[in-house]
Amino acid sequence: WYHKPDINEELLQSLPNLKVVASSGVGIDHLDLKLLSSYGVKVANTPFVVSTDTADLGMALMLASSRRLVEGHEMAVSPDTEYFPADWLGVEVSGATLGIVGMGTIGYKVAERAKGFEMKILYHNRNQRKKEEESAVGAVYCKKIDDLLQQSDFVLLAVNLTPQTQKLIGKRELELMKPTAILINISRGLVVDQDALVEALQNKVIKAAALDVTYPEPLPRDHPLLKMKNVIITPHIGSATKKTRWVMMEEMVESIEAGLAGLPIPREVL
Amino acid sequence: GPDLKVISTLSVGFDHLALDEIKKRGIRVGYTPDVLTDATAELSVALLLSACRRLPEAAEQVKSGGWTTWKPLWMCGYGLSDSTVGIIGLGRIGQAVARRLKPFGVRKFLYTGSGPKPESAAEFGAEFVPLTRLAEESDFVVVTCALTPATQGMCNKDFFGRMKKTSVFVNTSRGAVVNQEDLYNALASGQIAAAGLDVTTPEPLPTDHPLLSLKNCVILPHVGSATYATRSTMAVLAANNLLAGLRGEPMPHELKL
Numbered sequence: 001w002y003h004k005p006d007i008n009e010e011l012l013q014s015l016p017n018l019k020v021v022a023s024s025g026v027g028i029d030h031l032d033l034k035l036l037s038s039y040g041v042k043v044a045n046t047p048f049v050v051s052t053d054t055a056d057l058g059m060a061l062m063l064a065s066s067r068r069l070v071e072g073h074e075m076a077v078s079p080d081t082e083y084f085p086a087d088w089l090g091v092e093v094s095g096a097t098l099g100i101v102g103m104g105t106i107g108y109k110v111a112e113r114a115k116g117f118e119m120k121i122l123y124h125n126r127n128q129r130k131k132e133e134e135s136a137v138g139a140v141y142c143k144k145i146d147d148l149l150q151q152s153d154f155v156l157l158a159v160n161l162t163p164q165t166q167k168l169i170g171k172r173e174l175e176l177m178k179p180t181a182i183l184i185n186i187s188r189g190l191v192v193d194q195d196a197l198v199e200a201l202q203n204k205v206i207k208a209a210a211l212d213v214t215y216p217e218p219l220p221r222d223h224p225l226l227k228m229k230n231v232i233i234t235p236h237i238g239s240a241t242k243k244t245r246w247v248m249m250e251e252m253v254e255s256i257e258a259g260l261a262g263l264p265i266p267r268e269v270l
Numbered sequence: 271g272p273d274l275k276v277i278s279t280l281s282v283g284f285d286h287l288a289l290d291e292i293k294k295r296g297i298r299v300g301y302t303p304d305v306l307t308d309a310t311a312e313l314s315v316a317l318l319l320s321a322c323r324r325l326p327e328a329a330e331q332v333k334s335g336g337w338t339t340w341k342p343l344w345m346c347g348y349g350l351s352d353s354t355v356g357i358i359g360l361g362r363i364g365q366a367v368a369r370r371l372k373p374f375g376v377r378k379f380l381y382t383g384s385g386p387k388p389e390s391a392a393e394f395g396a397e398f399v400p401l402t403r404l405a406e407e408s409d410f411v412v413v414t415c416a417l418t419p420a421t422q423g424m425c426n427k428d429f430f431g432r433m434k435k436t437s438v439f440v441n442t443s444r445g446a447v448v449n450q451e452d453l454y455n456a457l458a459s460g461q462i463a464a465a466g467l468d469v470t471t472p473e474p475l476p477t478d479h480p481l482l483s484l485k486n487c488v489i490l491p492h493v494g495s496a497t498y499a500t501r502s503t504m505a506v507l508a509a510n511n512l513l514a515g516l517r518g519e520p521m522p523h524e525l526k527l
Contacts, residue, residue, distance in 0.1 A: 052351045056319065056323065056349060056351075059319060059374075060316070060319035060320060060325060063316035063319060067316050067497075069325065069488075070326050072490045073326045073489060076474065076482075076491045077482045079477040081491075084474060088491065089496045089497055090493065090496060090497050091497055092497045093316075094308040094311075094312050112373045113374055116373040117312060117370055217337075234332065235328055235331055235332050235345060237345050240345055240346045241346055242348075244349065245342045245346060
């Protein structure tokens with residue numbers, strides 16, 4: 001997404017009457033909350049409504065990558081295709097091990113969906129989830145991210161972007177992953193050390209990647225990730241269904257109206 | 271050839287076999303059910319998600335530079351939450367598809383076929399309905415039935431005409447279950463929103479086929495069971511079926527003629 005205009009000191013000084021900033025989506029990494037607070041500006045986001053569609057997209061990316069969907073579609077519609085090779089194969093998601101990094105609302109919904117595919121689910125989170133929540137999806141807590149990385153066939157990132165999660169997945173983490181593993185990112189581009197990812201993919205340290213988010217968005221036209229056969233990139237469409245986008249817009253308007261009326265702001269970010 | 275004793279097919283479908291003639295000649299047939307159920311069901315769901323979230327289209331926009339600035343309604347697809355899913359053919363693969371779709375928040379499962387299957391349907395609370403009602407009420411239609419004289423050309427102009435404008439059609443059964451010209455018209459005119467096809471008639475489609483030009487049609491090269499693990503298992507099973515047949519022994523999976 002574009003994150004424009006950039007909300008900085010200059011802009012805030014030029015808008016003395018600004019009371020509320022409503023941000024679409026759940027991520028607020030692009031906002032300097034301290035700065036906004038110092039100007040008395042309130043901030044609201046649209047957290048829970050995006051969760052289901054984003055979890056759906058996480059599953060879509062995992063399945064598409066593992067079963068080589070984009071490649072297969074291109075083969076099926078290409079004018080150069082004469083026949084379908086009998087040994088063109090993918091790898092099953094069903095019964096494989098999924099490691100979820102960031103078991104918040106979105107991460108947990110991914111786990112619920114993955115369970116339908118009889119996947120073995122590992123998760124890494126700041127805090128362990130309640131026993132009932134874990135057993136509902138059969139998720140096993142990995143206090144150390146290394147344990148998750150070493151055992152997973154699919155590593156899915158669903159953390160928010162903070163100073164602690166920036167470059168959470170770097171060269172070291174990628175090398176801990178299986179060479180047959182696939183990295184799926186539905187969080188934020190900066191959670192991954194992108195240059196390290198390019199190198200890891202080029203050197204077959206991991207098998208493939210499916211990314212809904214990159215840094216920047218969009219990537220420059222000559223970026224190596226755009227040319228790799230084993231990389232699927234979607235244009236940050238995690239929440240892109242008409243239904244959800246309508247609700248997001250309504251929620252933002254509701255927050256703004258409350259803020260302007262001096263009332264408690266729904267979905268205020270404190 | 272007159273000495274042919276056994277046919278061993280690497281598939282669960284047997285619509286490509288002239289069963290009357292085969293039975294007449296006393297030839298035994300082996301096939302590979304069950305072992306490919308998960309891989310095919312999983313591919314059906316992958317195809318459904320790719321079609322409803324416009325994956326190939328979106329991926330192409332990333333590469334082509336069509337992705338520029340943020341617009342709220344750009345590249346929007348459809349969610350599964352609160353949806354109605356209609357399964358045509360609630361067999362092994364159909365059930366495995368329903369099992370995978372359930373946690374996506376599907377509100378209702380409908381199914382149709384030659385007759386109700388209450389034991390299979392119970393797990394999903396699925397309701398047995400006529401084909402017409404399935405078309406009218408489903409947000410997602412998944413075809414997982416066998417190709418038989420009864421199902422040939424079943425998904426035609428009338429069927430697509432009853433579907434919702436926002437609905438998504440997925441076929442992982444056999445190309446001939448669908449009237450392709452009618453499907454093309456339905457997609458091109460916006461009568462239905464999108465389609466995902468793992469099977470067509472023929473395979474591959476001729477390079478100038480109109481279906482290939484549609485942005486809202488995801489087509490795969492018949493890869494339902496195409497995973498290393500599943501194809502290996504199928505190959506071993508097919509070989510064992512064949513050997514058992516030649517030895518006059520019971521086959522691991524024999525097709526009853």
